[in-house]
Amino acid sequence: MNGKNKLLWFFLFVSAFVFFPRVSFAMHISEGILPLKWALFWFVLAVPFLYLGLVRLRRLTESSSQAIPMVGLVGSAVFIISCMPIPIPVAGSCSHPVGSGLAAIIIGPSLSVVVSSIALLLQALFLAHGGLSTLGANIFSMGVAGSFVAYGVFWLMVRVGFGWMAAAFMAGLLSDWATYAVTSLELSSALHGGSGAFGPMFVSILLAFAPTQVPLGILEGVLCAMAYAFVRARRFDLLGVFEKGGAT
Amino acid sequence: MTFELFSDIFTFRDNALRRLDPRVKVVVGLVAIFAVVSSQGVLFPALVFSLALMGMLLVGLPVAFMLGRFLAPLGTVLILFLLHAVLYGWTPLFSLPLFGQRVVIMQEGVLRGMHLACRVLGGFGIMVLLSSVTPSHQIFHALAYFKAPKGWLEVAMMMYRYIFVILESAADAMAAQRVRLGYCGLKRSLNSLGVLSGVVIVKSLEQAQRTHEAMLARGYKGHTPFGPMPALSPKDGWTLGLSLGVLIGLYLATEGWVFG
Incomplete structure (x- = not known):
């Protein structure tokens, strides 16, 4: 591939993403995109985090039978929030928040992985967003990366002394961008097709998502901060059930 | 609010696939999907897609619904196809003028892009068919049976x-x-x-x-x-064996043919 070709495919790729607004759903890796070995690799990486979440859920259930309905219902709420269309001013289209950042700061990152895995399975099966063979990759990018980054940032900022509103904003923003970066990594590592092409593929996918994901991350941060502020102001007492049962 | 249609609204229609045991459908669906993503040629995923499409038409899924379901993956496939066609390969197939430059389309990239497209269509076809003939509670019941x-x-x-x-x-x-x-x-x-x-x-x-x-x-x-x-009925058992046999046979025949 010569230099002119590189420039042109890059232009082609970026414009294609910008001009196909449906691809703003592309944080879900579609069924069939990943070859078998990469699909299994991301499943293997996601499983320990899912296990951690299930252990946490069991501990919570042992201390209160209210835990299952609470986690399930918050999961439904986050599923619905993640389907809400957000207008993206730069791309001229609507996209959807990831939601795992908000879930992580409300119910904790490991439970957020459990909820994300279920939401992703339901979305794959009944809404055709994502896929079954790509479920592991999607759980890792949205559930694991999104939740742990959000919770880590939130916890750190509150500890350092930032207000919880700023912390919730950064949690939403960085969880979205972490999901976006990990999805790009997953796609480029599986599809680069040979030596030397990983770098250009990764950069081109990052840049291709950028017109949607950079503003979407900022908007998700705002949404996350406002939703958290609302819950905190109205019924923060109800979140007490998630404090029981030990570690994250 | 643009909440979309859940595919399992179609599961309340009575048809032969709907009446099958959910364990059979889940096993056959997963085997088909993982066979599609492990395939190295275009023929097997294309055949699986054709079978899934026939299944969808036979159970009477509306064409508009199917098109809607396939729109998002097709958009992604188109972009990845273009990317592969110009980025991957070493044998120039033809070139196209674009903004005063020439974009060279590579033969290997086109083949790779076609393979990817067939894989996505095959996998998606199975997934949409599975969710359109199996109610969610039956999927959960089957998952419980498989010790989820x-x-x-x-x-x-x-x-x-x-x-x-x-x-x-x-x-x-x-x-x-x-x-x-x-x-x-x-x-x-x-x-x-x-x-x-x-x-x-x-x-x-x-x-x-x-x-x-x-x-x-x-x-x-x-x-x-x-x-x-309940234990699998003889009909469900036969269906499971036959479906897996057909899938494995097709896989061996097409993958062997591609590389043989």
């Missing part, structure tokens, strides 16, 4: 059930916001969406409390018992 973690299943069933309850509250709140011009301009839209998200979470937490009390009153002890699944 109890806690995960419990939360999954709770989530699935309450998505529709909370969706109604969210839709009502959003309609009220719209009437008050809550979605005029980006700033107001964002403000309204933030409040709506908060409302949805608070409502879900309050609903969880009520649900928990109702469940306790009905003897809930931390998990919902699943009834035992």
